[in-house]
Structures are given as C-alpha cells and as structure tokens.
Amino acid sequence: xxxxxxxxxxxxxxxxxxxxxxxxxxxxxxxxxxxxxxxxxxxxxxxxxxxxxxxxxxxxxxxxxxxxxxxxxxx
Numbered sequence: 001x002x003x004x005x006x007x008x009x010x011x012x013x014x015x016x017x018x019x020x021x022x023x024x025x026x027x028x029x030x031x032x033x034x035x036x037x038x039x040x041x042x043x044x045x046x047x048x049x050x051x052x053x054x055x056x057x058x059x060x061x062x063x064x065x066x067x068x069x070x071x072x073x074x075x
C-alpha cells in the first residue's frame with residue numbers, strides 16, 4: 001500500500017536543508033523560535049543526517065496507514 005510516494009529529490013532536499021542548519025544553526029536566526037532552541041541546536045555540534053531506506057519505508061508505510069484510516073493524530 002504505497003499511497004504517498006515522496007520523490008527521492010524531495011527527500012534529498014529535506015536532508016540537505018536539515019544538514020545545512022545542523023552545520024550552521026545561525027541560518028535559523030530570523031526564525032521566531034530561534035531564541036528558545038538556540039542552545040539545543042548548537043551544543044553539542046550535530047553530525048549530518050543520512051537517508052536510511054528502512055526507516056524511510058517504515059515512516060512512509062505509517063503515513064499511508066494514517067491516511068487510509070483518516071487519522072491525523074497519534075492518539
């Protein structure tokens with residue numbers, strides 16, 4: 001049941017953006033929430049994320065199940 005298929009390109013863009021912020025948290029300086037999370041995202045320095053095929057598949061399957069069951073919450 002593969003209802004929602006995010007493109008490889010879209011996943012790669014999300015990972016690239018996330019890693020850019022993990023490498024340089026000041027990219028989010030203008031975000032309203034920056035002050036409350038600044039210390040957490042700067043220390044300790046974060047390593048880059050990598051795509052994990054098994055985790056991607058599990059998340060996609062879980063998302064599809066929620067769509068199929070018309071559930072928008074984890075309760």
